[in-house]
Amino acid sequence: MSQLQEEGSGPVHGFLLSTVSSTQPTETGTTHERTGLDLAMKLHYVKAVCIYSAEAARELTVMHVKGPFFPIFNQIPWISGRLSRHDSGRPFIKCNDCGTRFVESQCDLTEEEWLRVSDRSVDESLVYHQPVGPELAYSPLIYIQMTRFKCGGLALGFSWAHIIGDALSVSHFLNLWARALAGEEVYCPKTTDSERGLPNPNPTGKEPGSIKRVDPVGDLWVAPSDSKMTTHSFNVTVKNIKTNFGANGNEFEILSGIIWRCIAQARGGGGSEPVTITIIRSDPNGLKPRAVRNSQMISSVHVDFSVAEAKLEEIVKSIGKATDERSEIDEIGESDDFIVYGAKLTFVDLSEVDFYEAKIKETSPVSVYCNVQGIGDEGAVVVLPAAVEEERVVTVTLPEDEMEKVKWELKKCGLIKTLINGE
Amino acid sequence: MPREQMPEFSSSVKLKYVKLGFQYLVDHFLSLLLIPIMAIIAIELLRMGPEEILNVWKSLHFDLVYLLCSCFFVIFISSVYFISKPRTVYLVDYCCYKPPVSCRVPFATFMEHSRLILNDKPKSVEFQMRILERSGLGEETCLPPAIHYIPPTPTMDEARSEAQMVIFTAMDDLFKKTDLMPKDIDILIVNCSLFSPTPSLSAMVINKYKLRSNIKSFNLSGMGCSAGLISVDLARDLLQVHPNSNAIIVSTEIITPNYYKGNERAMLLPNCLFRMGSAAILMSNHRSDRWRAKYKLSHLVRTHRGADDKSYYCVYEQEDKDGNIGINLSKDLMAIAGEALKANITTIGPLVLPASEQLLFLLSLIGRKIFNPKWKPYIPDFKLAFEHFCIHAGGRAVIDELQKNLQLSGEHVEASRMTLHRFGNTSSSSLWYELSYIESKGRMRRGDRVWQIAFGSGFKCNSAVWKCNRTIKTPKDGPWSDCIDRYPVFIPEVVKL
Numbered sequence: 005m006s007q008l009q010e011e012g013s014g015p016v017h018g019f020l021l022s023t024v025s026s027t028q029p030t031e032t033g034t035t036h037e038r039t040g041l042d043l044a045m046k047l048h049y050v051k052a053v054c055i056y057s058a059e060a061a062r063e064l065t066v067m068h069v070k071g072p073f074f075p076i077f078n079q080i081p082w083i084s085g086r087l088s089r090h091d092s093g094r095p096f097i098k099c100n101d102c103g104t105r106f107v108e109s110q111c112d113l114t115e116e117e118w119l120r121v122s123d124r125s126v127d128e129s130l131v132y133h134q135p136v137g138p139e140l141a142y143s144p145l146i147y148i149q150m151t152r153f154k155c156g157g158l159a160l161g162f163s164w165a166h167i168i169g170d171a172l173s174v175s176h177f178l179n180l181w182a183r184a185l186a187g188e189e190v191y192c193p194k195t196t197d198s199e200r201g202l203p204n205p206n207p208t209g210k211e212p213g214s215i216k217r218v219d220p221v222g223d224l225w226v227a228p229s230d231s232k233m234t235t236h237s238f239n240v241t242v243k244n245i246k247t248n249f250g251a252n253g254n255e256f257e258i259l260s261g262i263i264w265r266c267i268a269q270a271r272g273g274g275g276s277e278p279v280t281i282t283i284i285r286s287d288p289n290g291l292k293p294r295a296v297r298n299s300q301m302i303s304s305v306h307v308d309f310s311v312a313e314a315k316l317e318e319i320v321k322s323i324g325k326a327t328d329e330r331s332e333i334d335e336i337g338e339s340d341d342f343i344v345y346g347a348k349l350t351f352v353d354l355s356e357v358d359f360y361e362a363k364i365k366e367t368s369p370v371s372v373y374c375n376v377q378g379i380g381d382e383g384a385v386v387v388l389p390a391a392v393e394e395e396r397v398v399t400v401t402l403p404e405d406e407m408e409k410v411k412w413e414l415k416k417c418g419l420i421k422t423l424i425n426g427e
Numbered sequence: 428m429p430r431e432q433m434p435e436f437s438s439s440v441k442l443k444y445v446k447l448g449f450q451y452l453v454d455h456f457l458s459l460l461l462i463p464i465m466a467i468i469a470i471e472l473l474r475m476g477p478e479e480i481l482n483v484w485k486s487l488h489f490d491l492v493y494l495l496c497s498c499f500f501v502i503f504i505s506s507v508y509f510i511s512k513p514r515t516v517y518l519v520d521y522c523c524y525k526p527p528v529s530c531r532v533p534f535a536t537f538m539e540h541s542r543l544i545l546n547d548k549p550k551s552v553e554f555q556m557r558i559l560e561r562s563g564l565g566e567e568t569c570l571p572p573a574i575h576y577i578p579p580t581p582t583m584d585e586a587r588s589e590a591q592m593v594i595f596t597a598m599d600d601l602f603k604k605t606d607l608m609p610k611d612i613d614i615l616i617v618n619c620s621l622f623s624p625t626p627s628l629s630a631m632v633i634n635k636y637k638l639r640s641n642i643k644s645f646n647l648s649g650m651g652c653s654a655g656l657i658s659v660d661l662a663r664d665l666l667q668v669h670p671n672s673n674a675i676i677v678s679t680e681i682i683t684p685n686y687y688k689g690n691e692r693a694m695l696l697p698n699c700l701f702r703m704g705s706a707a708i709l710m711s712n713h714r715s716d717r718w719r720a721k722y723k724l725s726h727l728v729r730t731h732r733g734a735d736d737k738s739y740y741c742v743y744e745q746e747d748k749d750g751n752i753g754i755n756l757s758k759d760l761m762a763i764a765g766e767a768l769k770a771n772i773t774t775i776g777p778l779v780l781p782a783s784e785q786l787l788f789l790l791s792l793i794g795r796k797i798f799n800p801k802w803k804p805y806i807p808d809f810k811l812a813f814e815h816f817c818i819h820a821g822g823r824a825v826i827d828e829l830q831k832n833l834q835l836s837g838e839h840v841e842a843s844r845m846t847l848h849r850f851g852n853t854s855s856s857s858l859w860y861e862l863s864y865i866e867s868k869g870r871m872r873r874g875d876r877v878w879q880i881a882f883g884s885g886f887k888c889n890s891a892v893w894k895c896n897r898t899i900k901t902p903k904d905g906p907w908s909d910c911i912d913r914y915p916v917f918i919p920e921v922v923k924l
Contacts (some may be wrong), residue, residue, distance in 0.1 A: 017750035021577040023536050023545075029566035032799035032923070067529075067572075074529050086535065101566065142539050 014128050016151060018110040021031040023086055024070050024148070026077035027101030034099040036082035038167055040337030041330055042216060042298050043095065045166035047227040047343050049135070049377040052174045053127040053161045054359060058115060060367040061158035066108055069150050069160070072184030073104070077178065078307035079192035080296055083168050087140040092337055095140070095167070104146040110167045115157030119371055123261055124397060125235040127373035131161035135378075137224035158364075163377070165225075169296040173285055175357045176294045182362040195295040196339040212329035214282040216347030216380060219341050226345045227378030235375060236411060238420050242394050248418055253292035253320040256285070257386055259398065260351040261319035263385050267349060268311040270406060277383060278349040280306045283326045285353035302344060346380025346401075354388050355396055375399050452813070453783035461472045461506050505850075514670070514712045515719035516663045518893065521708040522600040523680075523860050524593045525906040526569035533566045534559055534794055534924055538700075544578050551690040558699045563823035563844065567910075568702040568851035573683045574718065586622055586683040587631075593679055593705040594628065595635060599708040600904075601675070609636040614660045614674035616642040618855055621744075622681035623648035632677065643669075651742065651883025652676065655855035656891050659710070666712040673713065673725030676715040679705030680854035697754050700822055704853025704860065716838070722893040725876070726778050730771040730888045738763050742884035754884075759830050767888035768832060772807075775890050779812040779876075809833050813892075814875040816840065817861040819882055820847035829880065835898045845914045850906070855881070860906060864914070871899040 077084045086098040092207045109132075113117065118126070132149040145168050149161040164174050184190045218228055245255050249262055260283070269392040303326035311319060333344075345352070359372040374388050383402040390397045402410055414420045452459065472480065474560055491638035541555050571592075589765075603610065615638065617629040627646035632638070645661060647654050655678040662674040687694050711720070741757040757763075760837035777785060784807040791805030809816075816839045818829050826847065830840045842861040846853075850860050857878045865871055875895040882888055902908065 020580070022575045023540065023577075025531065025533055025536055027531055029531075029533065071529060100535035102539055103533070103535040306466055 007069050015112045016109050018214035020108040023100050023103040023104050024073045024106045026081050027074045028078050030081045030099045030101050036097040043339030044169050044333045044342045047378050048166040048345050050174050051131045051374040051377055052370040053130045055369050055371040056364050057160045058156035060364040070179045073183055074179050075190050105144045107149040109151045111151050112152045114155035115153040117267045122372045124237040127175040130159045131163050133163040135226045140223050158215050167230045170300045171354050173296040175359050178362040181385040193293055212332040213280050213380050214302050214329050214340045215344050229381055230380050234404045234407050235400050235401045237399040239395050256353045257320050257323045261316050264310055268407035270413045277311055280348045280351040282348045301328050302330055319337050343380045345384045346374045346382050350384040352386040357362055450783040451923040453786055454781045474536055511771055513801050516666050516724040517711055517716045518722040519709040519711055519716050519720045521859055522597050522604045523863050523906045524597040524705040526703045530569035532570045540577055545690055554692050563847045566847040569764050571683050571703050581683050581686055585679055589683045590681050595705040597705050607710050609638055612638055612675050613672035617677045618654035618658045619648040619679050619681055620651050621685045622625055632806050648858040653881035653883030653887045653889045654853045656881045656889035662710050673711035676708040676805050678855040687753035689747045689807055691747040691757050694753030696756050700852040702851030703849050704856045706856035706859035720896050723896050725894050728775045728890045732886045733766050740887035742781045763886050764882050767886050771888040771890050778809050803872040813878040815877045817858045818843040820857040863905050866899045867911040869901045871895050873898045890910055
């Protein structure tokens with residue numbers, strides 16, 4: 005779903021744009037390079053929304069919310085810079101302290117009314133999103149939207165260019181903000197690219213299956229897609245997955261297996277089934293300390309059998325044998341324009357990401373939503389933690405014409421309990 | 428080659444000594460004249476011998492009436508002298524406002540906002556970029572919160588809240604520094620040129636600090652960037668009339684309501700240069716303040732060129748063809764500023780220049796009038812009259828022009844340039860930031876003379892001369908406390924954006 009934020013007639017309105025930057029000037033001429041892996045992700049944007057209750061957030065003014073971002077940008081000045089290109093055409097970041105766009109908005113509904121909708125993809129309208137381009141030098145890499153609900157609740161929406169970091173980085177950024185808001189000192193140690201800990205490159209040199217080359221997009225970084233995409237979000241309980249779908253593996257792998265099979269069944273058997281999928285999850289050997297970067301593991305799974313007919317255990321076992329393709333992607337990332345999410349059916353595991361640790365007045369957010377913008381035609385599934393520990397939020401983005409069939413399959417296999425029209 | 432240079436060098440050194448000798452001779456002419464007179468009297472006395480001196484003494488018939496009359500006469504003359512002497516006006520202390528760092532406007536942000544707001548006028552954006560590159564401003568200047576919005580939201584509430592923020596913070600700092608109780612303020616003068624609400628800003632201050640009901644309050648608006656020194660002049664006159672009083676002056680310019688929303692080039696200039704700032708100054712004529720006061724006011728000269736039409740119209744607030752109000756700066760601004768300065772110097776020169784410079788100027792003037800009009804006019808060396816210069820940081824061109832006209836070195840105009848770089852053009856308060864820079868660098872010694880020059884719409888040129896009352900220790904707080912070690916910085920002719 006391409007959501008170019010415009011002020012429409014929806015319940016969220018009253019957009020006031022300003023800019024938040026750092027307080028200490030960065031030395032003129034400072035630049036920050038991006039790796040091949042970062043450049044391969046450039047057509048994608050992470051969108052995340054955290055909704056806080058009125059009790060926690062009622063007294064926060066705009067200045068209270070803006071204030072903690074300044075010391076963070078002092079520590080990580082390059083994310084508030086602007087893109088530019090070397091003579092070779094390779095993009096890099098000019099650290100000119102230009103800042104990030106901050107959008108204030110109002111919502112006519114109370115938080116309760118907003119959260120009543122079980123399909124959390126409505127949260128997409130709480131994220132002010134603009135793509136990078138057509139002028140790189142004037143495109144912010146991060147947009148922050150602050151929405152005030154009628155009851156005093158607060159939603160913070162982030163649109164985050166994937167070239168600077170992954171969903172884990174967004175959570176890290178949000179956590180830093182919450183800590184700075186609480187009055188703690190924020191310190192981010194500098195990281196160098198050499199400590200990236202990528203696995204050794206594949207000597208066969210074949211192109212990674214998890215990404216797809218697209219036609220050159222020039223300076224407007226919007227992932228081209230043939231179909232109109234739509235998003236549906238639902239909750240599942242871990243118990244439900246583990247008990248009703250007995251298979252070995254952790255709940256993300258089981259969930260991915262179930263949904264893969266449902267999508268395969270919905271697309272009909274034979275050639276149109278997805279036999280290759282991409283798994284994106286945090287690197288278990290992830291580098292410490294945490295920083296803003298693309299650290300997630302991008303791996304590919306390929307099966308030779310028909311997924312629609314296979315047993316769940318076989319599917320889950322194949323998922324467990326996913327091969328990390330980051331080095332291959334890193335090598336070719338700068339040469340062309342690629343999409344990663346949706347190049348093949350993509351499953352993103354964010355269930356361990358600590359969005360709920362970003363607390364205001366020691367209260368966690370009541371709801372967190374996260375998705376990716378610019379998903380390709382094969383679709384993507386994002387698994388998030390829910391406010392309740394035993395639950396997960398699953399966000400499925402697929403072409404519009406496929407979504408109803410997939411939802412029906414998901415209900416048939418028991419993953420979605422009820423299916424009310426339009427939810 | 429060295430041999431040829433040696434005679435040149437030695438001849439310039441010789442010339443230097445000749446000039447020094449001439450200056451010493453003329454400046455101390457009266458004292459030098461006194462020496463031979465005293466010598467003659469001493470020789471005469473010695474020659475006369477004690478007995479003759481006694482005879483001379485007896486011949487003066489002293490009777491009581493004669494003696495009493497003489498005494499009364501002397502007392503009378505002394506009294507008249509002391510009563511008619513103007514009261515010394517002291518500058519006890521002052522505080523400059525340091526904007527919060529969250530209001531900082533880096534160049535890149537300013538240009539991006541400009542592009543988004545003027546998105547259908549690329550030539551105007553291009554113009555603003557060129558101005559900013561050559562402006563002499565740095566990356567740490569600040570604009571008020573309302574101007575950070577795209578587009579800016581200059582409501583009256585925001586303007587008032589900016590006024591409260593800048594004025595009250597500076598005044599709180601001043602009260603703390605000087606141990607002044609608000610109820611002890613006798614005179615209050617607030618000057619802010621472009622924002623004049625009802626009730627006035629001075630009423631706002633009185634309301635906030637619960638000042639006395641018999642306070643003498645004044646609010647000067649519309650008087651431009653030179654209003655700071657006009658307030659000082661007013662305070663001085665009031666302190667002559669009211670004994671044992673103190674006066675608080677608040678100099679500021681409120682940026683929020685004055686953001687120009689159109690795209691007329693001559694009117695876009697102030698958007699690029701004006702920044703948030705204010706200063707609060709405590710002046711008094713209490714004798715007890717002579718120990719703690721930082722400066723004594725020596726002279727204040729105001730020159731108004733409004734009678735000349737060109738000068739009057741050169742900084743003119745008007746509506747553009749789309750109805751947007753802005754300030755139009757004419758292309759002749761520098762020339763007019765130069766002329767205003769000349770007029771001001773003509774008045775202040777005789778008050779401050781040493782006798783040697785005045786003599787040379789007079790001789791040069793006579794020579795040009797009588798002998799040859801083509802002689803180069805002699806520009807008096809003001810560096811002999813002052814140790815420090817504070818030139819209003821109106822823009823890089825103003826400082827360059829004055830540096831050239833007064834033949835000042837880079838160090839003399841350093842305070843002005845660095846203030847422009849760090850704080851931008853803060854209008855009437857910029858002189859105080861410059862003074863604070865000099866103090867923060869530890870350069871202010873007792874007896875040093877400071878010349879503050881301010882230009883303003885009208886067209887006005889006002890000068891104030893202060894004499895440092897006590898050597899000032901490097902302040903630990905103040906607007907420069909966190910960055911003075913980085914200054915002076917090299918400011919390139921054109922900053923690459």
